[in-house]
Amino acid sequence: MPKPSTDLQPAIITIFGITGDLAKRYLLPSLYRLADNGLLSPDCKIVGVTRSGVTVEEILTRIKKSVESDGSTKCQESTMQWFKESLSIISMDITNNAEYKILKNKLDALENKSGICLLRVFYLAIPSAMFAPVVDKLGEQGLNKGCQHGTHESRLLIEKPFGYDLQSAKELIVRLQKSFTEDQIYRIDHYLAKETVQNILALRFNNPIFSETFNSKHISHIMITATESIGIENRVTFYEQMGAMRDFIQSHLLQLVALTTMDEPKNMDAKSIHQQKEIILNSILPPHADKMDVETVRGQYKTYRKEVGDVKSLTETYVAIKLSINNNRWRGVPVFIRTGKALAEKVNEITIIYNNPQKPKHKNILVIRIQPNEGIVLDLTIKKPGFKDELQHVQMDFCYQQKLSGVQYTAYERVLADTLRGDKTLFVTSQEVLASWRITSPILEAWANNRSALTFYDNGSWGPTAADKLVESAGASWQTDILNICPINFNLKK
Numbered sequence: 001m002p003k004p005s006t007d008l009q010p011a012i013i014t015i016f017g018i019t020g021d022l023a024k025r026y027l028l029p030s031l032y033r034l035a036d037n038g039l040l041s042p043d044c045k046i047v048g049v050t051r052s053g054v055t056v057e058e059i060l061t062r063i064k065k066s067v068e069s070d071g072s073t074k075c076q077e078s079t080m081q082w083f084k085e086s087l088s089i090i091s092m093d094i095t096n097n098a099e100y101k102i103l104k105n106k107l108d109a110l111e112n113k114s115g116i117c118l119l120r121v122f123y124l125a126i127p128s129a130m131f132a133p134v135v136d137k138l139g140e141q142g143l144n145k146g147c148q149h150g151t152h153e154s155r156l157l158i159e160k161p162f163g164y165d166l167q168s169a170k171e172l173i174v175r176l177q178k179s180f181t182e183d184q185i186y187r188i189d190h191y192l193a194k195e196t197v198q199n200i201l202a203l204r205f206n207n208p209i210f211s212e213t214f215n216s217k218h219i220s221h222i223m224i225t226a227t228e229s230i231g232i233e234n235r236v237t238f239y240e241q242m243g244a245m246r247d248f249i250q251s252h253l254l255q256l257v258a259l260t261t262m263d264e265p266k267n268m269d270a271k272s273i274h275q276q277k278e279i280i281l282n283s284i285l286p287p288h289a290d291k292m293d294v295e296t297v298r299g300q301y302k303t304y305r306k307e308v309g310d311v312k313s314l315t316e317t318y319v320a321i322k323l324s325i326n327n328n329r330w331r332g333v334p335v336f337i338r339t340g341k342a343l344a345e346k347v348n349e350i351t352i353i354y355n356n357p358q359k360p361k362h363k364n365i366l367v368i369r370i371q372p373n374e375g376i377v378l379d380l381t382i383k384k385p386g387f388k389d390e391l392q393h394v395q396m397d398f399c400y401q402q403k404l405s406g407v408q409y410t411a412y413e414r415v416l417a418d419t420l421r422g423d424k425t426l427f428v429t430s431q432e433v434l435a436s437w438r439i440t441s442p443i444l445e446a447w448a449n450n451r452s453a454l455t456f457y458d459n460g461s462w463g464p465t466a467a468d469k470l471v472e473s474a475g476a477s478w479q480t481d482i483l484n485i486c487p488i489n490f491n492l493k494k
Contacts, residue, residue, distance in 0.1 A: 008034075008041060008420035009422070010041035010044055010117075010118055010119065011041075011045075011119035011120065012045045012110055012121070013047070013123065014046075014103070014122050015047070015048050015123045016094060016123065016124050017049070017126040018048030018054075019052055022125045022159070023048075025066065026412040028063045030410060030413040030415075032075070033410070033413055034413055034417060035083070036079045042082070043118065044086060045087075047087075047088045047103075047106065047107065048088070049092060053091055054089060059087060059089065060080060060087070064080065088106065090106060094126070094133075094137075095133065101141060104142070104143055108148060111148055117148075117152055118147050119147065119154075119155065120152075121154070122156050122157065123157040128159070128160075128161050128162070128163075132172060135156065139179025139180070144179045154180070155184055155185075157419060158176075158188060161250070163433065163437065165437060165441050169434060173433070182429070182430060186419050186424060187433065188428075189255055189426075190411040190415060191251075191252040191255060191256065191411070192426040193411035193412070193414035193415050194411050195374060195400065196368060196371075196374040196375075196400070197256070198426070199376075200260060200350070200368060201259060201268070201273070205264045210366070211264070213354070214261075215329045216333045218354055219355065221476050222261070222334075222336070223338075223350075223478065224338075224350050225339075225348065225349055225351070226253055226339045226348045227338070227340050227348075227462075227463075228341050229346045229460075230342065232304070232307065232317070232341060236307065236308050239315060239317075244317055245316060245440055245444060246444075248319075249321070250439075253337045254337075254439060255428070256370075258432070259277070260350055261329070262276040264276070274424075281436060282438075283325050283327045283330075284324075284325055285324045286321075286323065286439050287321065289442065289446060293451060293453070295322040296321050296447075297318070297319065298318065298455070299316060299317065299340065299456065299457050299466075300316060300317050300318065300457075301456070301457055314447075316447070317342065318340035318341070318457060318467075319337075320336065320338040320463070320467040320470055321338075322335070322471075323439070334476075336470070336478075338463070342459045344461060344462050346371070347369075347372075348369075348370040348371045349367055349368060349370060350367070350370070351365060351368075352365065352366040353365055353476065362391060362393075364380060365377075369486060373399065373486035374401075374486065375399040375486035376397065377397045378396045378397075379393055379395055380396060381394075397486060399486035462478070
């Protein structure tokens, strides 16, 4: 049984889609670790909603298998026993209005048995097309109003994608807010919960060397990379519908752009941070309509069409874009972003290139590596030892694996914990969603009208050569393979 926690509210966490891949790989293992570390209240309950007739024992087996998959962790008997006692499964058709009465009765019964207010959290780990219908039915049963024995309002957790385009996002916002207020809706972008991403603001605003130099006077350009070495694997239907732009650019990468370029908030609370993110996102300009072919690159790895069974598929698996920011701080500084699948390496990093007009070969470079091997590296120029006046580059680095001790929580552990705490800092507001769609929609429309050609690239490469030309036009080059950041095989003191 978990140790008592005073931090996280006791809750009933209802997971729609408990047998799905998201629940199996992330949600259930995260709940286990939160419980095992004593962060969940012993009064917490978990209710799994599924069409299939899965049993509690089968779910427990999946948790154990997932938690122990890396061979370094052994499930604790006491925690697994708590799960067994706290987990319930409801088999229901989520399209059937009448069956939500069964869910309501189950939640009421659990709360009555507990005798205290149990915060009601609804996690929609289901296809995005089902968000609105499910939320409608939750509202019809009054499940949006919260517990019976207190004043806590229910909370709604929603995974991306939030909409398919700007118009559908607007319609979805209106639809959801008929049942849940904006304060009740927690839109998940799990990248925001990664430890290194959380440190972007701390790095920028608590170190004068960076806070005073993050502007057009000192910075030449910004580059953000999020690449994967794997292809789409078993996500054919999803990827054919969404593509790389909707899957990664509209959400993850634009959030990283916002954190990297936003002004310092008055307070480091959720409201102030979201205000600044909204301001900067509304200042980002997509490429002009007549420049889409030179300031955007859309690519597809060469085996993709065979994988999806469509020889004419135009779905992009790679995107590179040149963005500009229309404000005094960043005017004139290009922001390059790229993402892709089936590439040479899995890398997610933010690269800041500083100006050095007199010595362009000796620019300072700041790299914030999000994954893998999380860390921060500053590339400096120094004199080589000896009599000659020769310069060389050295790196000052901070690597999480080396320098920090203690428990480091995964992104989904942080998402779940912050929801129970009522902390919305690491979630996305409706206005941020709309601002991101305003940036990406013109590009998607241009591509739909064939104003930018689809190019093909070899599996295992760094993507289309057009992406190199995109940044070379601004006197830049992608930096991924230049800095050896926080290698895995370093020597740790035992």
